[in-house]
Amino acid sequence: MKIKLWKRYVALVMIGAILGGSATLFAYGREMEQMMLVRRSLELLNEKLMDENQRLKQSEKVARRKQEVLVEEIRVTVLETNLHETIQLEVARQLEKDLASLKGKKVEQVAEIQEMLHEMLRRREYIIEGTMVEVRVKTVAISRALHLFVTAEAKREEP
Structure with a gap:
């Protein structure tokens, strides 16, 4: 058991x-x-x-x-000049007016024609307030604002 x-x-x-x-x-x-x-x-x-x-x-x-990065504005700075301030401002205004067609363009497109810009603005002449002013491009900075640095020189007085 x-x-x-x-x-x-x-x-x-x-x-x-x-x-x-x-x-x-x-x-x-x-x-x-x-x-x-x-x-x-x-x-x-x-x-x-x-x-x-x-x-x-x-x-x-x-x-x-x-x-697309577009050129939105054009700025012109006049360097090394002995001209009156109003003539400098008028030169800047004329250049901005001449280059207004670049506004709204792609930055890449403007950069491609940079050499042409230099050639086009190499010796630009304007008659402002009876003075012949020769404008030469020193530097171009391309971004949203196309910034031109130029020199302006009075050539001769108009009669």
Whole structure:
């Protein structure tokens, strides 16, 4: 009888171990399944966000290429001159008027014709208040504002 009792206790311990192990596996299995589902959803979300990031980078590149920098204004600065201030201002106004056709052009287009600008304005002559004024370009700075640095010199008095 002692053997039967011992076998019963062993059987009960084995059944308890099997039931306890099954319950533990069931609980942790459910947690593992939940974590696998969360991991998969995060992977999908990561893929979606990576694709969106790539699309945004592409659209930003396209927008940069499409963004055109235009010449918005023309500024003329008269350097090294012994002329009266009103004549200097009139020279600047005349040059701005002559170059007004460059407003609204792309900066790249204006940069391509920079040598032509220098040649065109190499020895420009204006008659201002009875004085022949020769204008020479020193420097051209091209950006949103086309900035010309010129020298002006009185040639001779008109009668």
